[in-house]
Amino acid sequence: MADINPREAYDGSSLTDIEKGDALREKDDIPSNSPTPAGSIADPTSKEIGLNDKNQETESQPQVNISDWNGPNDPDNPQNWPTWIKVYHATVPGLFGFAVTFGSSVYTPATADIEHQFGVSRTAAIVGLTVYVMGLAAGPIFSAPLSEAYGRKVVYITSSPIFMLFTLGAGFSQSFASLMVCRFFAGLTGSPALAVGAGTSADLFVPRQRAVVTSMFLAAPFAGPSLGPVVGGFAAQYKGWRWTQWCMEFVTLAVFIMSLFTKETFKPVVLKQRAKKLGLKLPPGEAAVSAKAMKSSLVKNFFQPLHMLFIxxxxxxxxxxxxxxxxxxxxxxxxxxxxxxxxxxxxxxxxxxxxxxxxxxxxxxxxxxxxxxxxxxxxxxxxxxxxxxxxxxxxxxxxxxxxxxxxxxxxxxxxxxxxxxxxxxxxxxxxxxxxxxxxxxxxxxxxxxxxxxxxxxxxxxxxxxxxxxxxxxxxxxxxxxxxxxxxxxxxxxxxxxxxxxxxxxxxxxxxxxxxxxxxxxxxxxxxxx
Structure with a gap:
C-alpha cells in the first residue's frame, strides 16, 4: 500500500486546529537561549506578572483532543506503541483465528465414530463440519457492527466464552440434532474473533507495513484447518469423538486468557475512553451516534457485500x-x-x-x-x-x-x-x-x-x-x-x-x-x- 504524509499516517487524520495553533506558537516563540526583551510578557520584571503566570500555566497544560489524536506522536495511538506490544496485540487475533478454524477440521476424523454412535450416514456425519462453517460465514454480519460501536476487545472477550459454551454443549450432546445445533452456534459465536482480527491489524500498523502483517495473520486461519485433523485423529482414535471438542476448548481457553491482557485498539473507542478517563465531556448525542452507527453498519455489512459481489x-x-x-x-x-x-x-x-x-x-x-x-x-x-x-x-x-x-x-x-x-x-x-x-x-x-x-x-x-x-x-x-x-x-x-x-x-x-x-x-x- 501507499506511503502517506507523516501527518496523515495515523488513520488519515490531518492537523487539528489545536496542532495548528501549537505550530504557530512554536514559530513565533523566542529561542530559550536568547535574551528576553524587557517588558515582554515573559519578562520577570513585567508588571502583569500574575497574568503572565496564568497564561504560562494554561499553555503548559497538555491539550487533549477528543475527536482525533494529539499529533503524530500521540502515545495513545496504537501505531505508536512499542513494537513488542503491537506484535502481542496482533498475535492474539491470529491465534483466535487459528483456534476457530482448528475447530472446523478437528471434528472430521471423528465422523466414523459419530456415524456409529448416532446411527447416521457418512454424509450426515460430515454435516457437523458444514453447519460449523456456515456459522463462520454468518458471524461477521453481526460482529463487525459490534466492533465499530464498542471496540475490538469487547468482541474478543465476550464472543470467546460463548463459543466455548457451545463447544462444551457439542461435546456433551446426547443426540445428533443437539450436536448439529451446538456446532452451528459454535461457528457463529467463534467467527467474530476471526472477523475482527483484520481490523485490529489495521489499527496497529500503517498501510505500508500491512503486507507482512497480513501474510502472518492469514497463515493462522489456514494453519488451523491443517493441524486440526492431526490432533483430531489422535483424539478420536484413542479417546473418542468427544475429545475433539475438548481439544477445541483447551486451545481457545489459552488464547482467551492471552486476550485479557490486551488493550483497545479501535481509534474512536480509544478516544472516547480517554475523554471519559480525563473527565471531558463528549459531544452531545455521542451515545446515540454509536447506536445509530451500529445500526447503519449492520445494514451495510449485510447488503453491501452482496451488492459488491454481484456488480x-x-x-x-x-x-x-x-x-x-x-x-x-x-x-x-x-x-x-x-x-x-x-x-x-x-x-x-x-x-x-x-x-x-x-x-x-x-x-x-x-x-x-x-x-x-x-x-x-x-x-x-x-x-x-x-x-x-x-x-x-x-x-x-x-x-x-x-x-x-x-x-x-x-x-x-x-x-x-x-x-x-x-x-x-x-x-x-x-x-x-x-x-x-x-x-x-x-x-x-x-x-x-x-x-x-x-x-x-x-x-x-x-x-x-x-x-x-x-x-x-x-x-x-x-x-x-x-x-x-x-x-x-x-x-x-x-x-x-x-x-x-x-x-x-x-x-x-x-x-x-x-x-x-x-x-x-x-x-x-x-x-x-
Missing amino acids: EPIVFLLSLYTAFAFAVLFVFFAAFPYVFQRPPYNFTISQYGLTFLGIGFGVLLGALTGVLIDRVIYQKQHQKAVARGEQHAAPEHRLYNMMFGSIGIPVGLFWFAWAAQTGCHWIVLVIAAVPFAWGNICLFTSAALYMVDVYGPRNAGSAIAANGILRYTLGATFPLFTVQMYQRLDTGWATSLLGFLALLMLPIPYVFFKWGPAIRKRSRYPVVM
Whole structure:
C-alpha cells in the first residue's frame, strides 16, 4: 500500500486546529537561549506578572483532543506503541483465528465414530463440519457492527466464552440434532474473533507495513484447518469423538486468557475512553451516534457485500477464485480419509490425520512467500512510485503473489490425483499437498491486499466480507458431495476435475494485472486510481 504524509499516517487524520495553533506558537516563540526583551510578557520584571503566570500555566497544560489524536506522536495511538506490544496485540487475533478454524477440521476424523454412535450416514456425519462453517460465514454480519460501536476487545472477550459454551454443549450432546445445533452456534459465536482480527491489524500498523502483517495473520486461519485433523485423529482414535471438542476448548481457553491482557485498539473507542478517563465531556448525542452507527453498519455489512459481489467484477472473480481454492481444502477433509484409509495404504485415523502436515508446511511456505514478495518486489515498486511523486504503487503490484500461487494449485491437484490413482508411496501424496496449500494462501493473501488497495478503507471491508461469504459457503457445501464424487469418478479423475477447474481460473490474476486500471475505472464504487 501507499506511503502517506507523516501527518496523515495515523488513520488519515490531518492537523487539528489545536496542532495548528501549537505550530504557530512554536514559530513565533523566542529561542530559550536568547535574551528576553524587557517588558515582554515573559519578562520577570513585567508588571502583569500574575497574568503572565496564568497564561504560562494554561499553555503548559497538555491539550487533549477528543475527536482525533494529539499529533503524530500521540502515545495513545496504537501505531505508536512499542513494537513488542503491537506484535502481542496482533498475535492474539491470529491465534483466535487459528483456534476457530482448528475447530472446523478437528471434528472430521471423528465422523466414523459419530456415524456409529448416532446411527447416521457418512454424509450426515460430515454435516457437523458444514453447519460449523456456515456459522463462520454468518458471524461477521453481526460482529463487525459490534466492533465499530464498542471496540475490538469487547468482541474478543465476550464472543470467546460463548463459543466455548457451545463447544462444551457439542461435546456433551446426547443426540445428533443437539450436536448439529451446538456446532452451528459454535461457528457463529467463534467467527467474530476471526472477523475482527483484520481490523485490529489495521489499527496497529500503517498501510505500508500491512503486507507482512497480513501474510502472518492469514497463515493462522489456514494453519488451523491443517493441524486440526492431526490432533483430531489422535483424539478420536484413542479417546473418542468427544475429545475433539475438548481439544477445541483447551486451545481457545489459552488464547482467551492471552486476550485479557490486551488493550483497545479501535481509534474512536480509544478516544472516547480517554475523554471519559480525563473527565471531558463528549459531544452531545455521542451515545446515540454509536447506536445509530451500529445500526447503519449492520445494514451495510449485510447488503453491501452482496451488492459488491454481484456488480463488481474484481470482487466477484477474486472471491470466486479464492472461494474455490478454499473449498478444495475442505474437500480434502473428506477425500484424505477416503484415499488413505483404503488399500493400498490402510491408515488408521491418527495416521491419516498426520498426512495433513503437508498442507501445514505449504501454508508456512505461503506465508513466507508473501513476506518475500513484499520485500523484494512490491516495496521496490512502491519506492519508484514515490520517486515519481505518486502516493502509492498501482494496486496491480499486489498480484505477484497470486500469479505465482495460481500455478501451485493445479500442480498440487494433478500430482495428488495420479499419485493416488497409481498407488504411489504415501509420502508422494503428502508432498503433493504442499504446492496446493502454498498456492492457496498465496492466492488469498494477494486477493485481500489487492481489494484493500483498490477500494480503500471505506469499502474494502465490504469487499473482504463478500469474499468471506462466498468462501465459507463453498467450503461448507463441497465436502457434502466429495465422497460420492470420489466413488463415481475414482480418485484420479475426481481430483483432476478440481485441477481442471483450477486451470480454468488460473488467468484471473493475469487479467487484472494487465487490464486492472481499465476495470477499476468502470467500478460503481470509489476506487484508488
